[in-house]
Amino acid sequence: MKGTRIAVAGVHGHGATHVRDAGQYGDLVAVADPRPPDGVDVPVYPSLGELLAATEVDVVVISTPIQTHVPLAEMAMRAGADVLLEKPPTASMAEFDHLSRVIEETGRACQVGFQAQASAATLQLAQLLAGGVLGEIRGISATGKWLRKAGYFDRAPWAGRRTLNGVAVVDGAVTNPLAHSTAAALLLDGSTGVDDIRSVETDLFRANDIESDDTSTVRITTARGTSILIAVTLCAAEHADPAVIVHGSEGRAVLNYTTDTLELPDGRQTLGRGNLLQNLIAHRADAAVPLYCSFAATGGFTRVVEAIRLADEPAVIPEACVRWQGEGAERHPIVRDVEKWIDRASDELALFRELGAPWV
Ligand SMILES: NC(=O)c1ccc[n+]([C@@H]2O[C@H](COP(=O)([O-])OP(=O)(O)OC[C@H]3O[C@@H](n4cnc5c(N)ncnc54)[C@H](O)[C@@H]3O)[C@@H](O)[C@H]2O)c1
Structure with missing residues (x-):
């Protein structure tokens, strides 16, 4: 849905697909990557923390190395954003339990990138x-x-x-x-x-x-x-x-x-195939729309x-x-x-x- 403000963390590698999808299904408002990308016409921040401090965001897409998933997803949810988190979502059961608690506390939606x-x-x-x-x-x-x-x-x-x-x-x-x-x-x-x-x-x-x-x-x-x-x-x-x-x-x-x-x-x-980001945006608008992969x-x-x-x-x-x-x-x-x-x-x-x- 146009009007959904989307940020992407991790834009090289697989993240390039998410940058494209963000522009297609919502409004890409900023990206975060310590390695700045070329050819992105939105503000670029070296970290998600700096991006969230400067930008109002509805959805954060996280396509970063596995060991960064949980801290970045927690940061995004605590800032009030829903999250599309790449797979594997966490590297351990302890991390899974931790992020489950964050989701419960913040009431945010989290879709995982199992397309x-x-x-x-x-x-x-x-x-x-x-x-x-x-x-x-x-x-x-x-x-x-x-x-x-x-x-x-x-x-x-x-x-x-x-x-x-x-x-x-x-x-x-x-x-x-x-x-x-x-x-x-x-x-x-x-x-x-x-x-x-x-x-x-x-x-x-x-x-x-x-x-x-x-x-x-x-x-x-x-x-x-x-x-x-x-x-x-x-x-x-x-x-x-x-x-x-x-x-x-x-x-x-x-x-x-x-x-x-x-x-x-x-x-x-x-x-055919649905799109995980489009589905997350639809779920935000109407909670009766189930996530493909919560x-x-x-x-x-x-x-x-x-x-x-x-x-x-x-x-x-x-x-x-x-x-x-x-x-x-x-x-x-x-x-x-x-x-x-x-x-x-x-x-x-x-x-x-x-x-x-x-x-x-
Ligand atoms: N769904 C799929 O089919 C699919 C396919 C490929 C990769 N992935 C997943 O996507 C994620 C990224 O994989 P990749 O192969 O593109 O990795 P990569 O290491 O090639 O790229 C990761 C990107 O994240 C950036 N980055 C690193 N730390 C960061 C941080 N703290 N904040 C913001 N950006 C940061 C890097 O600079 C780089 O641009 C992984 O979780 C991977 O498993 C999913």
């Missing part, structure tokens, strides 16, 4: 599953076969870190680049809340010279008894669209949330983040299982046959260690 949850493909599949269309659900799996190069991890000091200066970051394959997979799988199971998770088993590896995992399986058992198996890598031979697969007694459904495509036993369709609806996801934060360091994948390609910023590892082991993990709802993958 796959605004996809009509995700929402339609969730509705079909709730109606029992695939029969009894044997499990849900998510596969992610991505390729990330050295330049990705070198772009910022927090990239690929478990902690930075003693503060939790948890920037691993499961919790950040492929986080939408876990969040979407939990949504499909109707298990987004903090109390909807029974257990999380982690099986974390890395081929890159980073702290975090880049090749992992994680099994979540939800309170309703569903097994959700996440099998992802950033070390694939080539980049493939991530998929969330529902294994039912009456057939399979495959959701490609990056293309809004849904494949059901009776055919394949591509649907902060509370990331509690289950944060239980997974917490399990990964507390897990042992990822095991290094032996060089014999890795092929390196490219030079400089283009250099990247390819874990041999990782696609095959991800597909097996997904089909059997099993961890790499249970399957005996060669790097285990």
Whole structure:
């Protein structure tokens, strides 16, 4: 809705999309970034604190490094703004509890940047599953076969870190680049809340010279008894669209949330997608409009983040299982046959260690 005064914190990287959206769905009034951007025709502040002291703002979009999310979101809410907070919203359960209290105290709205949850493909599949269309659900799996190069991890000091200066970051394959997979799988199971998770088993590896995992399986058992198996890598031979697969007694459904495509036993369709900022603005105008992804609806996801934060360091994948390609910023590892082991993990709802993958 034009007239909504929007500020964006963190304008490089993914933040550029938010700057564009802010101008499209409301009025971009200012941006905050310690690294000033070129070509932005609104006031630029080096910090969100200085921006809020100088500017009246209705909505703050936060697209900054993970470890800055909670202090910036709290600052924005205490200044009276509603917030669109990028995913993963927090790096620990303690941070999640803290921000939940701030939301309750201030009464502000907080939408989290899981845009796959605004996809009509995700929402339609969730509705079909709730109606029992695939029969009894044997499990849900998510596969992610991505390729990330050295330049990705070198772009910022927090990239690929478990902690930075003693503060939790948890920037691993499961919790950040492929986080939408876990969040979407939990949504499909109707298990987004903090109390909807029974257990999380982690099986974390890395081929890159980073702290975090880049090749992992994680099994979540939800309170309703569903097994959700996440099998992802950033070390694939080539980049493939991530998929969330529902294994039912009456057939399979495959959701490609990056293309809004849904494949059901009776055919394949591509649907539309809502916008998280537009939805937050509509929710401000009418509280009866539900958020696509409220902060509370990331509690289950944060239980997974917490399990990964507390897990042992990822095991290094032996060089014999890795092929390196490219030079400089283009250099990247390819874990041999990782696609095959991800597909097996997904089909059997099993961890790499249970399957005996060669790097285990
Ligand atoms: N929803 C998605 O699909 C998606 C995709 C990519 C990234 N993200 C998320 O967006 C966030 C940013 O990711 P990125 O890859 O663009 O990171 P980045 O490190 O490349 O860019 C972050 C930006 O924030 C700025 N910044 C750092 N500290 C700041 C502070 N205190 N105040 C204001 N600005 C600050 C940096 O200068 C930079 O411009 C992360 O939470 C990431 O997980 C989400």
